[in-house]
Amino acid sequence: MSVRWLVYTSMLYAAGCTRLEPAAPAADTLLDGPVEGLSHEEHLRFLRGDVAFNDDVFHAGNGLGPVFVATRCGSCHAGDGPGHPSTTLVRYGQADAGGNTYLHLGGPQLQHRALPGVQPEALPAGAPSSRFLPPLNTGLGFLDAVPDADLLLWADEHDADGDGISGRPNRVERKTYSPLRAGTSELNGQVMGRFGRKSAVYDLLQQTANAYTQDIGVVNAFEPVDPDTHEAQDPEVPTATVHDVVFYLRTLKAPVQRDRDDADVIAGEAVFQAIGCGKCHRAELTTGTSSIAALAHRTIRPFTDLLMHDMGPGLDDGYTEGSASSAEWRTPALWGLGLFPDSQGGSYFLLHDGRAHSIGEAIDLHGGEGQGARDAYQALPAADRDKLLRFLQSL
Amino acid sequence: MRPALALFAVLCAGTAVAQIDSTLLVAPSAPDSTAPKLNMDAVYNRPFLTFDKIPVSLGGYVEAKVQHLGTDGVSDGTSFALQRMTLFVASSIHRRIKFLSEIELEEGGKEIAIEFAALDLEFHPLLNLRGGIVMNPIGAFNQNHDGPKWEFNDRPLMAVQMLAATWSNVGFGVHGKRSSGPWTFGYEAYLTNGFDASIIGNGADRTSLPAAKDNAERFTESSNGMPLTNAKVALRHQRFGEIGVSTMGGVYNRFQVDGLVLDKRRRVDVIAIDVNSAIKPWGTNLIGEWAWVMVDVPATYTQQYGSAQHGGFLDIVQPLHTGTILGFADAVLNLAVRGEYLDWNVGTFRETDTRIGDEVWAIVPAISFRPVPGTVLRLNYRHERAVDVLGNPPSVTGGVQFGVSSYF
Structure with missing residues (x-):
């Protein structure tokens, strides 16, 4: 034995350092992080x-x-x-x-x-x-910066357009x-x-x-x-x-969609819009002014209209807040949906109380103003339904 | 009674060896693997310096490391640390009355603790009275924790983060040891001050026995008037190695104040098994420990604080070369690996009946160089995966550590 082992040891340590440390997960696989x-x-x-x-x-x-x-x-x-x-x-x-x-x-x-x-x-x-x-939690600052006036454009309390959707x-x-x-x-x-x-x-x-x-x-x-x-x-x-x-x-970042160029994801979004999901889960919103420059005047894709919708008796727990009825729920943002299991212990717990254990089950539990989209989803050919779910998991 | 008397007779039939072995209080010497020493002898099984005409022996060890660790792509960079410097002062007041203290300065002096300061009185080799600040005999590492004895820069997770090593308390108890042929038997039993309610209310947001270490008042008074009971038995065979079984338990919460009952008496109980063996033909050393913690956590409290924990570690140390290295005549170069696991919250969620996470495992390959038995240079690579309470994807920590530790 000689001083060689010391040299080898030093080289091993030098070679170690950052390269031996674990790599960072891809940013689009994480919900947290700053804008x-x-x-x-x-x-x-x-x-x-x-x-x-x-x-x-x-x-x-x-x-x-x-x-x-x-x-x-x-x-x-x-x-x-x-x-x-x-x-x-x-x-x-x-x-x-x-x-x-x-x-x-x-x-x-x-x-x-x-x-x-x-x-x-x-x-x-x-x-x-x-x-x-x-x-x-993520993307809340962007949702906070969307002007009321933009959201109220979509409000249709008395369903004047007769499409069965009456957000307010x-x-x-x-x-x-x-x-x-x-x-x-x-x-x-x-x-x-x-x-x-x-x-x-x-x-x-x-x-x-x-x-x-x-x-x-x-x-x-x-x-x-x-x-x-x-x-x-x-x-x-x-x-x-x-x-x-x-x-x-x-200032938590907005979730980043994955596989946006995937053909099935693109087709799935088309199905999403075609069967009426997008009437409440509005794809794009634009922020207005903000005291935080990074949040101002940005186009975001949260898939919500931030309005209240009657979701039918199945989701009516008999409790409410403010001026809403007990069957009304705010349209939840869908961004980050595909990453939910990574913060829910590996499973899906969806809807207001986590009763749905998959995206499909959550859709199946839509009633009231969401019933039309739900019925259309259930009538989809299996291939289209898979594409829709593939799209939702990419969010 | 007969089995107990028979056991006592067998124990007395062997060669009597006192728990306090004054031959250990000598100048630095190479470890003697044939001496009938157990893990519980660790406080005396250290090199000391003696002085003529002064009945006091001095010793200590120092431990320092440099590491480059990162978690999930976020590097902590290079960081140096003086983990601890520990001083031992021992005194032979009489052939059968000894005092030993261990004062530890951790993190560059930020934390100063008297880890051991006890008086030993030998009435019989099987009956020694010990009083003062004692290191509770739970598992083996808590007592046998000196840095120079280990091939790894970090202490085992289960020992530090679950069993609160080094866990010391004020108390009294008895201990003894007996050898017979290749067998050595030892025991310890103490009543000490114990834990407090911080074990289920702390900044770690989990059941944490180490949280009670923040309460320095435990060295002057009990938090609730209820002693912690602690006992260990160990058996060693010269050829096969040592096994120890230990238990520790007591009421941890302050259940009454000024006679007013605030809560029921809630217990914490710990059971540990430690083993220490060697594969003689290869010279491979195996050191392992596993422990279980049970805590009475109120059902109306948060599930973040688990009512059960378990974890352990196994060290495998393989000497690669023994002989002259860099001019050190009896130097040893070792290859070693540690595997460790710790589950801070054993159980299932009431709402989903799914497994609660909050666990960590790590594997640590290592190379260590011992120019002399009491000095070690060690190079470790650490890979650790920690899962949060919900069982989400783990955070991964990894990197290189290099350190030195030596008795002085």
């Missing part, structure tokens, strides 16, 4: 929000609960994708546009988990309720802490909701502040009322952190 075009300062803020969203874990020692749904933001949105049945939450207390009648009993959200020694909330007997699967906005009260978005459509003092399964949330600040309090039991300057005591408390998370999380959610 392109952020400034240096915006990137830093994105990273702060990323840490707060995914790494800040709450527990008994730093404000969790005492009743709660989850211990951190990221636990309900793994990889910024949609949630899993183990992370669903229950909303209750409102059956129609008349408002929530169970607020005094803990509504509108059930905190079904609790710190040791504390009793979690129980669903009041007879309360209308629905289970909500946590939605996809969910009119809700704007929280005083939410700044008015440029071009906001107001009607009788109410604004158009945009986020949430029932589109009852005006903006991402309301969504975030509410999630801290209702999901984690962490009160903040915006939503200071503790869901357990129903009393206002000192903030348990800094206001700057809430804003960083909002910024993070706004």
Whole structure:
């Protein structure tokens, strides 16, 4: 033996380094990551929000609960994708546009988990309720930047064109802490909701502040009322952190479609449009002005119209929010659909409560305004149906 | 009673060897594989420096590494670390009264811990009283963790991230050892302070026994007044090696305050098996350990915190060359590999009846060079796959590590 082994060892180490490290997954296989075009300062803020969203874990020692749904933001949105049945939450207390009648009993959200020694909330007997699967996070900033006026062009509350589709906005009260978005459509003092399964949330600040309090039991300057005591408390998370999380959610990239040039995918999209899916799942939207330059005036392909649609009795849980009926649901964006299993433990859990375990099953469960497209889908030749599913999996 | 008496008679029939072997308190020497030492003897099975006319022995070890790791294409770059520097101070107060302490400075002094500071009183080779800060005998690594003894830069995941190595507590107990022919039997049993509720409420967002290490008050008082019970038995045969079985358990939560009952008493229990053997014809050493953790987690708490964990590791160390290397007369060049696995949350989701993830496995091939027995240079390649609680596609970590560790 000689010094040769030392030389070999050094060479091995030198040859190692980056080349021996695992390669990055392709960007179009991931839902998370920032939008392109952020400034240096915006990137830093994105990273702060990323840490707060995914790494800040709450527990008994730093404000969790005492009743709660989850211990951190990221636990309900793994990889910024949609949630899993183990992370669903229950909303209750409102059956129609008349408002929530169970607020005094803990509504509108059930905190079904609790710190040791504390009793979690129980669903009041007879309360209308629905289970909500946590939605996809990515691309929210783009959806936030689409002008109300563009969406209202597609609204057809009384189905004047007779196509069986009658989308409408969910009119809700704007929280005083939410700044008015440029071009906001107001009607009788109410604004158009945009986020949430029932589109009852005006903006991402309301969504975030509410999630801290209702999901984690962490009160903040915006939503200071503790869901357990129903009393206002000192903030348990800094206001700057809430804003960083909002910024993070706004600047998550839009999912990237894969295999766009594949012949079956192209044909599948044609089928998608031909059978009427695209009447609600609008392929393209264009953003307006935005305080974040990277989000302004961009054409995106989320496959949603962000409007409420009656989905029939099969999906009517008897619970609602805002001015929507209990059978109405906001058209979910379809972008990222093919990657959902990578954040749902390898399976599909689709529709508002995750009851559908495949894309086909989700289509089969469409009713109401979606029934025409569903019937057309079921009548498709097998080859066309496969192409349609191939297209949806490419999103 | 008869089996117990018979066992006692068999044990007493052999050659008595005290747990405290004062011959170990000598200047650095090569490990003696024939001595009847067990993993539980590790605190004394170290090289010490002695001084004339001073009944105190000194020792210690240092451990440093450089690594270049990355996860999913995001490189951490090259990073140097002084993982730990540990000082041993031992004293023979009397032939049958010994004191030993181990003070560890980790991460460049960011964390300073008294890992061991105990007084041993020998009444009989099979009955020694130990009191002070003891390293709980759970598995083998927790006690036998000195860096220079291992061929890998990182400690085993299960030992550090599941069993909280190095897990030390204040307490009292007894230990003893007996040899008979090729057989050596040893035991330890302690009552110590224990875990606290942070094991199911912490920044790791999972059931984590190591979270309790953040509570330095455990060295001055129990979190709930309930002692942690801890016992181990080990059996060694000179030819076949050693097997140890250990258990540790107790109430971890603060179930009452000022007489007011806050919650039921919730237990944490651990069982571990450790083995240490060699394939003599090839000189291959096999070192392995597996442990199970059971925690009473409230059903109304989040499933993120599992009620069961398990994991372990197996090290295979193959000497490639023994002899003079670079002028070191008895140097050894080893090829080694570690396989390790850890599941932080064993079970299924209530909502879907599908398997909960939150697990990691790793494989670590290594080359180590020992110019002298107490000094090791080691080159590792680490490949690790970690799955989140939902079982989504794993994050992959990999890269090269080079480090040194030595007794001094």
